Amino acid sequence: MKNIGTISLVVAGIIIAGMLLFSKTDNNSNVNNSQVASNVSIVEGKQIITINVRGGYFPKITTAKANIPTAIKFKSQNAFDCSSAISIPELGYQKNLPPTGETLLEIPVQKSGTILRGTCSMGMYNFSINFE
Numbered sequence: 192m193k194n195i196g197t198i199s200l201v202v203a204g205i206i207i208a209g210m211l212l213f214s215k216t217d218n219n220s221n222v223n224n225s226q227v228a229s230n231v232s233i234v235e236g237k238q239i240i241t242i243n244v245r246g247g248y249f250p251k252i253t254t255a256k257a258n259i260p261t262a263i264k265f266k267s268q269n270a271f272d273c274s275s276a277i278s279i280p281e282l283g284y285q286k287n288l289p290p291t292g293e294t295l296l297e298i299p300v301q302k303s304g305t306i307l308r309g310t311c312s313m314g315m316y317n318f319s320i321n322f323e
């Protein structure tokens with residue numbers, strides 16, 4: 192029984208540490224979300240769409256270019272929630288992202304008018320990428 196007490200103390204510590212990290216980085220993510228197109232960049236002819244993962248997907252809606260090679264970069268930071276279990280049904284993609292890290296997903300060239308939608312495994316959080 193002593194062990195259970197110790198474990199719950201450790202768990203509580205981790206949760207508190209996580210909450211502190213959340214509150215520290217919140218300002219930064221707000222700045223990123225307000226810059227509409229800042230999550231799409233083109234590097235050496237390849238379009239990189241960055242989606243931030245933690246308690247959901249940000250930005251929720253991305254406008255990207257159609258007809259060019261594209262990759263989606265999932266950036267997770269302390270994503271100890273179900274948003275790390277990501278799925279993009281149109282691509283048959285399903286993955287458990289690391290709680291913290293970057294995961295690059297190369298996707299086929301998309302036609303104009305295509306909308307890719309991603310969700311967490313529970314369908315609670317979602318995001319979409321519109322190709323124009």
Ligand SMILES: [Cu+2]
Nearest residue numbers: 273311313315
């Ligand atoms: Cu979920």
